[in-house]
């Protein structure tokens with residue numbers, strides 16, 4: 252900058268004035284540059300400065316570097332308003348909440364591109380660890396200490412059956428009635444599956460696998476067809492229950508409570524856009540946005 256300013260102003264005193272520094276500091280800086288390149292950049296004839304051929308050459312590079320720097324600054328500033336955010340959600344969150352969250356987030360941000368992915372908790376965790384996702388909202392447990400988990404909303408799983416199932420007719424069942432029942436379950440790696448298995452095991456209930464599906468829609472159709480029962484998020488089945496296509500069966504003394512979490516790598520750089528997304532999730536959590 253000092254070299255450029257001396258070239259533009261034509262002398263060191265004017266450059267010092269423009270840069271608000273002392274004139275000896277300007278001559279020292281130019282002297283150091285000449286020492287560094289081991290060549291004269293200016294001839295000092297009388298009280299006048301004349302740029303040398305070497306000085307001209309350096310000036311070309313200096314202007315190029317300064318312009319490149321300005322371009323880089325502008326491009327980096329633009330990124331904050333014109334960026335891509337990659338969001339992963341586990342199946343319940345992805346099915347029931349993510350579309351609304353993305354819609355709310357997109358409002359007023361035409362230059363921010365959101366790419367979303369719905370999969371099970373384990374896969375979301377793996378993708379966060381290798382930076383294939385910026386952030387996730389998940390329903391299962393995170394196992395890596397590298398991932399930060401911020402509580403989001405709470406949820407519960409409920410037992411569902413088809414409406415003419417003997418359990419549905421009873422409305423409430425005892426734990427022992429579930430023994431050896433055929434269940435349609437989510438795949439390994441799913442938070443829903445993990446919670447289901449651990450609660451069933453903690454009550455000593457055996458169950459049989461009637462089907463393993465990686466999405467809630469397929470499970471609901473299979474249960475409605477009477478091919479098994481399942482334990483799923485209340486959020487996922489509420490519509491079908493209201494339409495009398497599925498029944499929720501209460502289980503005495505057994506609860507499947509859980510918490511959704513916002514998750515990201517602990518070393519992830521939280522860009523302003525990412526921060527806005529986290530803020531939006533907080534607003535949803537605290538009911539500021541319904």
Ligand SMILES: O=S([O-])[O-]
Pocket residue numbers: 341342343370371372373390391437440441442443444
């Ligand atoms: O999609 S889940 O249940 O992690």
